[in-house]
Amino acid sequence: MIWGSYRPPSAVMQWSEKDLFAVELFEPPSEEPVMQRPRLPGGIVPLPGEALASWLLRYAEPFGIAPDDLLLRNSDVQLAGRGDWCRRPHPHLIERLATATAVDPPRITEMTFGAEAVDEALDDQRERFSAQRFRAPTTISRRQRRMAVCVHCLADDAMPYVRRDWTAGWATVCVDHKTVLTGDCPECGYKLRMPALSSRDYFAPDRCPRCSFRLATASPREAHPAAVALHRKLIEARESGVFDLPGQGAITWPVAMALFDVLLGTVWINTGLVVRRRLAARIGRDFGHGVLGPEPTGSYDGLLILAWILDGWPDRVRVAIAILQAPRPRRQVERWRDLNDETRQKLLDLLLAIWPDQKPGDDRGWWRAWIENLPETGDELRARAAVDRFPHRRMRLLALADVRDGMPVELAAEAAGIIPRTLYIWLRRGAKGGLDAALDRQRGALNQAQAVEIAQWIAEAPTNQPRWxxxxxxxxVFRRYRLEISKDVAQNLLRKHGPWVRRRVGAPHRWSQPHD
Structure with a gap:
């Protein structure tokens, strides 16, 4: 033990013996590497098929420290990055975990999805086959920690844990118990999530984090054998990188997932409820009544639709497109703009062999020469739309700008929120009368004979059905006379000639008697 002192920064200031404090010297740390790894505490060994995040949370639980703080150093934070890094950890992080936990690196790698960046968009997006993913896609980071569990597996576990296969975005079925995975709490509806690795919360995968409901006591939905068989094929294809397409042979894993996106996009994107119910009724006749609800939107429903299509490939692809009244395969592929050229070409080769493009007539697309030779470019049309004061002109300028840049009419109409027929009308008007004719509203007035005919048609409307x-x-009116009328004109016709009884609004009830 020696004594040291604190010297103030100013030499003028005086110090006394009270400023002395004790200092204890230690031996410098040895530079020799430790030959033996620290022994793993008993009972914290990785379980069969366990996800890396589940094991790390169980490992750090006895210490009361978050896994990131317990096992990683400050220099490893940059390699870990943001989000759920344990799905595809960097090789240096695997070595760091192996050194800290005395578990071999290959065993840790088995609990992850590998380090391939190409698979991140294929496996990480939760509820990949659901309608919500196609209609309102969200970023991957918000759904990374979402998970679904098999309640029977949790009930059979002596120590509940999360399987790696459950954390895949396309995972919807447990192949061992042939049940649908549970992603929501049956008691409170909370969407189950894997705790963050920076959290110190108690890890209990068999309990709902919100209401503490025991998930092992829930009654899961039984999975159809076709869905179970397809899910087993997906697991095998994910490991081998090759998916066996019926009648076509082996295709790569990225091409298979892109094909599933195109097929389900045909079902979920821009289709009416009536046609989707017809498709569900057709699948019910083939797979059994009640396998799909009246409005199937879940990820398991998407998996079952894929199983039905692949079970009768390629005939059922034609049946599905015909029932849904969907665009042809080439238009379906063009919706997915993030596909690389090789994958896009393979999809076209597969789908065009089933349903080739329709040969257009000689007079089809006669307006294309006008839009391609338009003096204004696409950027100039968008700049003009930015300063135009009329909303309908802005919308038309943006749609025409997309077509001017080479976008297909169907996709440009979808981006503008209109049907393709409306955009074709604008293009034909522009080809006949110029750009101003395409931008202006051309309202046609019904003559006397046409007004009488439409009034008679409205008067014969059935009264036992919802109002028109x-x-x-x-x-x-457009179908009969190729004229466009405004909503006000159509509303006046319905009020004047409609057979529906108008509801009369009575006088307000008087709560007090009038004074004499």
Whole structure:
């Protein structure tokens, strides 16, 4: 023990013996590497098929420290990055975990999905086959920690843990118990999530984090044998990198997932409820009544639809497109703009062999020469739309700008929120009368004979059905006379000639008697 002192920064200031404090010297740390790894505490060994995040949370639980703080150093934070790094950890992080936990690196790698960056978008997006993913896609980071569990597996576990296969975005079925994975709490509806590796919360995968409901006591939905068989093929294809397509042979894993996106996009994107119910009824006739609900939107429903299509490939692809009244395969592939050229070409080779493109007539697309030779470029049309004061002109300028840049009419109409027929009308008007003719609203007035005919058609409307809307009258007028009428005109026709009884609003109830 020696004594040291604190010297103030200013030499003028005086110090006394009270400023002395004790200092204890230690031997410098040895530079020789430790030959033996620290022994793993008993009972914290990786379980069969366990996910890396589940094992790390169980490992750090006895210490009361978050896994990131317990096992990683400050220099490893940059390699870990943001989000759920344990799905595809860097090789240096695997070595760091192996050194800290005395578990071999190959065993740790088995609990992950590998380090291939190409698979991140294929496996990490939760509920990949659900309708919500196609209609309102969200970023991957918000759904990384979402998970679904098999309640029977949790009930059989002596120590509940999360399997690696459950954390894949396309995982919907437990192949061992042939049940649908549970992603929501049956008691409170909370969406199950894997705790963050920076959290110190108690890890209990068999309990709901919100209401503490025991998930092992829930009654899961039984999976259809076709869905179980397809899910087993997906697991095998994920490990081998090759998926066996019926009648076509082996295709790579990225091409298979892109094909599933195109097929389910045909079902979920821009299709009406009536046609989707017809498809569900057709699948019910083939797979059994009640396998799909009246409005199937879940990830398991998407998996079952894929199983039905692949079970009768390629005939059922044609049946599905015909029932849904969907665009042809080439238009379906063009929706996915993030595909690389090689994958896009393989999808076209597969789908065009089933349903080739329709040969257009000689007079089809006669307006294309006008839009391609338009003096204004796509950027100039968008700049003009930015300063235009009328909303309908802005919308038309943006749609025409997309077509001017080479976008297909169907995709440009979808981006503008209109049907392709409307955009074709604008293009034909522009080819006949110029750009101003395509931008201006051309409202046609019904003559006397046409007005009488439409009034008679409205008067014969069935009264035991919901009231007709203005869009129905507008579409009927356009179908018969190729004229566009406004919503106000259609509404006046419905009020004047409709057979529906108008509801009368009575006088307000008087709560007090009038004074004499």
């Amino acid at each position: 809307r203005t869009n129905r009258v507008q579409n009927e």
